[in-house]
Amino acid sequence: MEVQGKIKMIGETQTFGSNGFRKRELVVTTEEQYPQHILVEFVQDKTDLLNNYQVGQAVKVNINLRGREWVNPQGETKYFNSVQGWRIEGAQTEVENMPPVAPTEAFEPATNLNEEDHDDLPF
Numbered sequence: 784m785e786v787q788g789k790i791k792m793i794g795e796t797q798t799f800g801s802n803g804f805r806k807r808e809l810v811v812t813t814e815e816q817y818p819q820h821i822l823v824e825f826v827q828d829k830t831d832l833l834n835n836y837q838v839g840q841a842v843k844v845n846i847n848l849r850g851r852e853w854v855n856p857q858g859e860t861k862y863f864n865s866v867q868g869w870r871i872e873g874a875q876t877e878v879e880n881m882p883p884v885a886p887t888e889a890f891e892p893a894t895n896l897n898e899e900d901h902d903d904l905p906f
Contacts, residue, residue: 845870
């Protein structure tokens with residue numbers, strides 16, 4: 784799976800526990816009618832992948848969805864989801880991907896219009 788959009792936030796690398804577990808968070812804002820702010824976690828050696836990116840940059844992030852079950856001390860089962868990134872690359876925005884628009888001077892106006900042909904639609 785992948786998430787594509789612009790970087791809204793890149794967090795600092797956090798280290799947890801005596802085993803040195805590392806985590807770094809990235810927020811990508813999608814570019815659609817209702818933009819979504821997707822939090823993506825990069826862990827361990829993948830945290831270094833974010834070093835070459837900056838806020839505002841268009842990116843494509845390959846992700847894995849992770850889910851886990853946890854039973855609290857009262858015996859209630861809770862479920863947690865996370866979005867884990869494993870690759871990131873620069874992406875072009877939609878405007879950059881669009882083919883160039885031909886100037887209007889390249890088109891000639893129609894001259895063969897007939898007054899009687901204005902209502903020839905079949906419906």
